Amino acid sequence: DAGVTQSPTHLIKTRGQQVTLRCSPKSGHDTVSWYQQALGQGPQFIFQYYEEEERQRGNFPDRFSGHQFPNYSSELNVNALLLGDSALYLCASSLGVLTQPLHFGNGTRLTVT
Amino acid sequence: GQQVMQIPQYQHVQEGEDFTTYCNSSTTLSNIQWYKQRPGGHPVFLIQLVKSGEVKKQKRLTFQFGEAKKNSSLHITATQTTDVGTYFCAVISNFGNEKLTFGTGTRLTIIP
Numbered sequence: 001d002a003g004v005t006q007s008p009t010h011l012i013k014t015r016g017q018q019v020t021l022r023c024s025p026k027s028g029h030d031t032v033s034w035y036q037q038a039l040g041q042g043p044q045f046i047f048q049y050y051e052e053e054e055r056q057r058g059n060f061p062d063r064f065s066g067h068q069f070p071n072y073s074s075e076l077n078v079n080a081l082l083l084g085d086s087a088l089y090l091c092a093s094s095l096g097v098l099t100q101p102l103h104f105g106n107g108t109r110l111t112v113t
Numbered sequence: 114g115q116q117v118m119q120i121p122q123y124q125h126v127q128e129g130e131d132f133t134t135y136c137n138s139s140t141t142l143s144n145i146q147w148y149k150q151r152p153g154g155h156p157v158f159l160i161q162l163v164k165s166g167e168v169k170k171q172k173r174l175t176f177q178f179g180e181a182k183k184n185s186s187l188h189i190t191a192t193q194t195t196d197v198g199t200y201f202c203a204v205i206s207n208f209g210n211e212k213l214t215f216g217t218g219t220r221l222t223i224i225p
Contacts, residue, residue, distance in 0.1 A: 042215035101158040
């Protein structure tokens with residue numbers, strides 16, 4: 001039973017570039033949430049996808065966008081990268097409503113230079 | 114917006130001592146979850162509390178939800194080196210916004 005998988009594990013980009021991160025949810029889960037975790041901080045909620053639609057969104061600019069596919073996998077896109085976007089990006093899956101526990105992937109470490 | 118503070122920010126204890134972290138919210142909560150993140154790892158779900166005054170135990174870990182549903186605590190009895198990590202509470206407010214907001218975390222280190 002595969003858990004949440006994320007790719008790539010590490011990524012280095014230059015300011016102004018665009019990046020796409022990918023996530024496959026745990027088997028049987030239909031909801032995907034994305035979090036940004038800066039070093040030494042708690043995860044910050046970016047958005048959540050359910051039934052291929054963005055259901056909830058945190059306080060992140062429109063440069064952050066996402067998508068969910070019919071197989072429940074998801075992508076996080078970030079445009080016009082800033083140095084401050086450097087962080088660990090965590091994908092978490094769950095079943096149905098938000099009050100269900102989240103299962104996190106190992107994350108993608110993004111470094112913007 | 115939702116503010117969730119955890120205290121202390123850091124805690125260093127001798128192996129075998131007890132440890133407690135507190136989670137405080139500015140608003141009444143419908144749901145609180147606790148997660149543990151090992152160094153270099155990802156958050157792992159520990160438990161969920163939904164009822165006022167609820168107390169749940171997992172071996173040496175005791176979780177409590179405050180009577181007013183605005184705070185929670187996690188207590189570890191007789192810490193072991195495997196308890197090292199950062200403990201986060203994550204909350205859902207009562208007021209319609211169903212985002213799971215993580216607290217600031219308490220980083221626990223164990224002195225062998």
